[in-house]
Amino acid sequence: MSASEQNSSGGTGDAVATVLAGQDDIRDWLHDLYRSVHEHPELSNQEVRTAERAARELKDFGYEVTEKIGTTGVVGVLANGDGPTVLMRADMDALPVKEDTGLDYASTVTAQDADGATVPVAHACGHDVHVACLLAAARLLAEAKDAWSGTFVALFQPAEEDATGAREMVDDKLADIIPKPDVAFAQHVLAFPSGKVSPHAGPFLSSADSMRITVHGRGAHGSMPQLSVDPVVMASAIVMRLQTIVAREVAPNDFAVVTIGRISGGSKSNIIADSAVLELNIRTFDTGVSEHVIDAVKRIATAEAQASGAPRTPDFELYDHYPLTDNDADTTARLTDAFTAHFGDDVDDNGRQSASEDFSDIPTALGVPYSYWGIGGVDPDTYTEAEKRGTVNSDIPANHSPQFAPVIEPTLSTGTATIVVAALAWFAGSGS
């Protein structure tokens, strides 16, 4: 049996077993770490506490750590002999959502958002899982250096929710700070059963754009609508009309989402304001569709302003552009083989997801192939019962819901193991 044969089969499995053997010993630490991060969520580019914890832990594990890349970005590099360089990224930021999970470690945190408003903050998107699992995997790899050879890069990114964090780290000379990776990975906890792992080749996460529409009316006393151009009616008419884009203008075979995440107009019941704001999120898997949708949004909002007799056309501002996450085919095939060897039937390609990510800005800037996978976060029993009732979609809170609450286990153990398995699929035996 040659060395190379060993590496690609039993050898990887041995290394995985060796590294993951440490999971039992670190479980209490991992759970405490997770609960602490969950309980102290931080808004985008405010991830100071989380970044400090990540940096401190990485240093303790023996990583060479660089902090404050972009705003609060952290990378830890563990050079462990010859072999490939594998980058794993976790995003750190939380959301302006009021947690409503009933967990004893639920967030009660508030913070000032970019506009200076005080808002509740919660890890309603599961980035706390990503942070905890990456630190756990980084620790396990550091504690079993004999089992593998190569360089592991643990990257903690700020501001994924603003679509700016990955780009900020790239712009702050990430390429000069870390060795060039051979491959880059990221993962996301999603609303399927905990314990399940979902790799997917090709387009996996949609591109996304946010658009702010400010409509201009004319203010008046609430009792004199005839003197006003009512911006609340204008904004509402736009919302209703925007539904027709996905329903009537996009081919039913094409993927498109137009979400109006925020509407805001007026301050008081008896004053007609002179403007209102809509914030939209537009997601597609195709550039042509994306362009059509954005044009249609502008066409509709402009026309609705005319219908209202508005004094001027709305303002349109595009922001938070997320690139398409398009998993490399060869990388994903190798990854899927490694996952299947370890997780068996728990590997299940759930297909492309409608979420978006800025992760790919990092490998794209570095010229590195990448793959991004999903892990389940829902209590399998809960899921099975909801599935029996046919109420998965209505009973199980999804990411960004105030009730989103990944079950701690097997989520954290699975999310740790995926990283170890993925890294070892490139590392294992390479040094022997």
Next chain:
Amino acid sequence: MSASEQNSSGGTGDAVATVLAGQDDIRDWLHDLYRSVHEHPELSNQEVRTAERAARELKDFGYEVTEKIGTTGVVGVLANGDGPTVLMRADMDALPVKEDTGLDYASTVTAQDADGATVPVAHACGHDVHVACLLAAARLLAEAKDAWSGTFVALFQPAEEDATGAREMVDDKLADIIPKPDVAFAQHVLAFPSGKVSPHAGPFLSSADSMRITVHGRGAHGSMPQLSVDPVVMASAIVMRLQTIVAREVAPNDFAVVTIGRISGGSKSNIIADSAVLELNIRTFDTGVSEHVIDAVKRIATAEAQASGAPRTPDFELYDHYPLTDNDADTTARLTDAFTAHFGDDVDDNGRQSASEDFSDIPTALGVPYSYWGIGGVDPDTYTEAEKRGTVNSDIPANHSPQFAPVIEPTLSTGTATIVVAALAWFAGSGS
């Protein structure tokens, strides 16, 4: 010629002429006072500076002053011999509006509203005019006590914009503080030509109710609308459907206004929130219509929640009830005669107004007849030109508009004279 004949004709005119003769001397003081109040607007129940100024001035004029009635209410009583007691009320509070008048004395003030949010504040409703004119009239009457006989009560009320201030003063034992008036008056500056005065018998200002509707959806990530019940769409559908109440359900001969002054849902483009809020203002001149409209609002919002598949029905909260302002016929006739004798052709009944007021809570509680009139605030030249172009409604900012800006003169002189003329219509010669 008998005394009574004197009183009812030349006598009143003489007294008016005598009292108003002082206007020239106080004009600079009045303008400074007005600009100062305008530049320092205060939100409802926060009228500390305005109230202190009113109290200080009244004391200087020789009034017996009581402060902090309700929250910041002030009354000054000038007992000047036998004769009737006349109460004149001015409201003091400003609005959470960002002033956009370009005036050199424009407000740049912000304050914390009842929810703790920092908001801009401006006298966009003209209460600064009411305060200044009442202080000026109080001064003129005090400086010409020989010309009349009776008791003048100058009342400065907080929180008219919340519909609570009049009631607060009544509840804080106003009846024990002042002598029972024979008549009560109030006035409002409106968007017709400055110099004009508009008395009106019978229903003059509408009743009003505010209603807060909170709709409940289900939050989700912006990319997964199928997991959500979208509260922004629900709220917008309600807004569009509410238009049908006035358009289709209220008889075209009946008066009804349904303004949605505020809509607010979601915090971020890519998060679907789990609730949204609408704040409505409902105005009518008829209790039956009012009840029908409120029921229809509830029916529509409830049904739209069902159309969305909402997890529960909306919450409805009624607040800021304003009574109907129904001017006493005899009082208004006597008032109109006095106005006509003084202002001639500038007296013009512009009919009932769609605005609302809590003033009448005071005379109603005291068991006193009342009349409430309007004065113009728009530069007559501007008005005439807008009228020629047929653009009065679109060119001239109305009350509550960020551009609402009464022209200082003849607005202040007219608004002072109306009070003097009204008071003397009851006082004049009564002591002789």
Next chain:
Amino acid sequence: MSASEQNSSGGTGDAVATVLAGQDDIRDWLHDLYRSVHEHPELSNQEVRTAERAARELKDFGYEVTEKIGTTGVVGVLANGDGPTVLMRADMDALPVKEDTGLDYASTVTAQDADGATVPVAHACGHDVHVACLLAAARLLAEAKDAWSGTFVALFQPAEEDATGAREMVDDKLADIIPKPDVAFAQHVLAFPSGKVSPHAGPFLSSADSMRITVHGRGAHGSMPQLSVDPVVMASAIVMRLQTIVAREVAPNDFAVVTIGRISGGSKSNIIADSAVLELNIRTFDTGVSEHVIDAVKRIATAEAQASGAPRTPDFELYDHYPLTDNDADTTARLTDAFTAHFGDDVDDNGRQSASEDFSDIPTALGVPYSYWGIGGVDPDTYTEAEKRGTVNSDIPANHSPQFAPVIEPTLSTGTATIVVAALAWFAGSGS
């Protein structure tokens, strides 16, 4: 006692009593006549049977009759000595409505409308009452010629529902056919208690305009919305947006109705058509309001077409213009006195009505003062009970409803008496 005193008091009353004494004798005939007309409704300009019946009866009564004025118009002239000429008009046409009254004399008639479509026809507007009452009054006056002196003109008009019949009769030289009247009258049965009479001075019935909007989309197979511009969605969006005109653009004190009486688009569930049609009815009591509303309708429909990305702007066609019915003050005062003398407390000014009428085209063309009044048609007991329950509006079918069903008595007797009383208020004693 002078003759003129006689005329204006007991004289008129005597004449009324004399003429109306015949009512008992003709009641069976009147009821049969009414049921026959009700059972055989005819669409506008198709009133052949009704006109023939009217002409035949008038000839039998001794009137000089001219037929087929305009299309089916009929006038009967009864010259009865010196004195004023009084014109009374009844409209004859029915509506394309499927009667749903459950009456044993309900219509089961269908007819071809102007577009060639077969439609149900019913007297859902009560013109059968007008025809029957005018024939009854004409008969009573003919049978009691000694009681009065003057000329009575009974005019039966076609096509009121199309707003064309009055104009057609005028254009067909009505002025040459009849002596110039001194006064012209018309009446309408309305949804208030039978037995009541409602005269009203000044503007009584609104002006009205109909507008046909044809929106242009792009047809496609129902499965390929992305290739279409969907005219059904476009038309529906226009309907919803048009609600904002009355709700937000017209001052709440002003009267305006915008009814979309007809919407029609597409022929089959799985074909997206390339156009749709809306037919609107716009009613106001003010030319400025009318112009604003018509402009707003065009603005909104044009903008909604742009929102849809329509290949071209909608087509707008105005038709069926109804003039304002503005009752002459002196005429109405004299009429009201006469009604009050006869009907006592049953005379009740219900104020202006939102309906419209082309009747005034006749007196306007002839240069004659006019007054138009309402009579009740609802069973008084039913009305009283509905009033107690507060369900008048929901329980009692109004004009144009498929359930509209005037109670035969006292409706027909009252509607006959109003004509006799009105005519005698001009005629009575004038010949003595």
Next chain:
Amino acid sequence: MSASEQNSSGGTGDAVATVLAGQDDIRDWLHDLYRSVHEHPELSNQEVRTAERAARELKDFGYEVTEKIGTTGVVGVLANGDGPTVLMRADMDALPVKEDTGLDYASTVTAQDADGATVPVAHACGHDVHVACLLAAARLLAEAKDAWSGTFVALFQPAEEDATGAREMVDDKLADIIPKPDVAFAQHVLAFPSGKVSPHAGPFLSSADSMRITVHGRGAHGSMPQLSVDPVVMASAIVMRLQTIVAREVAPNDFAVVTIGRISGGSKSNIIADSAVLELNIRTFDTGVSEHVIDAVKRIATAEAQASGAPRTPDFELYDHYPLTDNDADTTARLTDAFTAHFGDDVDDNGRQSASEDFSDIPTALGVPYSYWGIGGVDPDTYTEAEKRGTVNSDIPANHSPQFAPVIEPTLSTGTATIVVAALAWFAGSGS
């Protein structure tokens, strides 16, 4: 070289070449036939002329013909020795669409639809192409019987547009009339370039359901909206709200179409009707999605009726159910090979189509595998230019558009050749 090798390669090619050699000779006949069918379109179950022409031609070609299967269905059977039985189906019916193609052979035909209304009729869906091509292929196969062996069944189906024709033929004992086929085919002309052929394995055409919603309001005169429950507003609100099903309730990865093909309410601008009708078409590729959409439509319409205060809930009627067209994998693979051998690069799998078909009811009832393919109908030059401009969707009229006009060639030659090639892929050499 063995016989079997011949059959599967050059042998089929030879047979195809031999049969298609006749195309030049029949081209004038084919074009005349096509123009005649196009010019004389017939509504569903009224295809008398078309069926008679098909039957006559088939008899002339030597087929054994059965007529009037179901309503107007025709089958011709050509038994030509041993070998497989191949069924090819063409649908015959046209649509109630007013043709607007400008062709010199455009339809000017009208007919009475099922409701007795007179409607224009046109071959806006291209069934004339299907009829002409099947007759041409039937002729070519009959004229070259030496080139193949087996049984060819040419089936002409009525009422595809009503989703009833296939079922009617099955129910009228089709299985007893024809030999059991080994395979069944059908084709459709679509809006891609003429000359192209598009086979597709698996789900190809969506399932479809039609639903008629009748909403109930309360009629009134157009001037008295307050007495009505306006069915036009109710129907329009439903249309706008239904847009949210595809836009918000169906997962963006799932396919769903909700088309409201017909809206109809009211007959006249100034009458508020008491009901309105919507006719919907619902298409999906998944039963769960279909059920969710149908439930959501009912939920929304019911709630909108409540929002209107409707006297009763809407009526829902499901009709015109189309099954999923799910092409057999093996059959389609064999077919695609044969197409590729003959058409080369012109074979292009355009993926699943959003249209629906009842064709599969026939093979499903007979227990036969089937495949259904598309052929292009658009002038390739026009298409290329539109593609360059990026205006394919807006410039090129799709099926069911009044402007839908397949270019005669190469459409008819291609559509004939596809049938011959498909049939010979089963027949060729089988008899040798």
